[in-house]
Amino acid sequence: MVIxxxxxxxxxxxxxxxxxxxxDEAGLPAIAKVLEALPAHAQGTALIEAADENAMFDVKHPExxxxxxxxxxxxxxxxxxxxxxxxxxxPLPAGQVGVIAHAERSTIKAISRITEYWHLNKHSSHIxxxxxxxxxxxxx
Numbered sequence: 001m002v003i004x005x006x007x008x009x010x011x012x013x014x015x016x017x018x019x020x021x022x023x024d025e026a027g028l029p030a031i032a033k034v035l036e037a038l039p040a041h042a043q044g045t046a047l048i049e050a051a052d053e054n055a056m057f058d059v060k061h062p063e064x065x066x067x068x069x070x071x072x073x074x075x076x077x078x079x080x081x082x083x084x085x086x087x088x089x090x091p092l093p094a095g096q097v098g099v100i101a102h103a104e105r106s107t108i109k110a111i112s113r114i115t116e117y118w119h120l121n122k123h124s125s126h127i128x129x130x131x132x133x134x135x136x137x138x139x140x
Contacts (some may be wrong), residue, residue: 016124017095019044019065022083022111025055026130027102034100035061043093047086049103051077077104078133084110098124105129 014034019042023031028048035046043064049072050056056069070082083103097120101111108129115125 014038014098015096016098017043018093019046019098019100020087020090021046021065021099022049022087022101022103023047024049024077024083024103024107024130025051026104028059030102030130031100032059035059035065035067038062038065044098045090047083049080049082049107078106078131080107081110083107084114087111087114092118096121096124099127100125101127102130105132 014037019038021031021034021044031046031048038044038061040062041064042062045066045068046059046061047068047070048056048059049070052071052073053069056071059067061067068086070080070086072080072082075082083101084107087101097118099115099118099120101108101115103111108127112127115127
């Protein structure tokens with residue numbers, strides 16, 4: 001068996017002046033990998049949505065990147081607006097901004113609408129849905 005490195009349709013550049021990372025639990029492994037790959041001098045904010053405080057843990061990240069956990073509390077996964085609300089409240093930093101976001105489909109749509117106003121370079125962002133909430137499909 002041969003295990004190849006992950007491939008992507010995008011060629012994301014990790015040389016931004018400031019990084020904004022956002023994920024729910026499904027996207028957390030990818031965001032954790034990005035945080036690990038960022039240069040030691042990187043600056044930014046990582047927004048991670050979790051079920052509650054019990055699901056939060058330390059993630060290795062550069063000292064200049066603020067790791068902010070967002071609790072859904074009693075809200076089911078895929079129904080929270082915690083990530084878009086937190087992203088909306090961030091002041092847009094000057095310089096080249098890199099955005100990486102992985103979460104539920106409706107959350108990603110909201111994040112995309114917010115970042116459209118930031119007029120980012122196409123190669124400085126990677127925003128993708130990792131899953132879709134489909135209510136009612138399992139009811140018989």
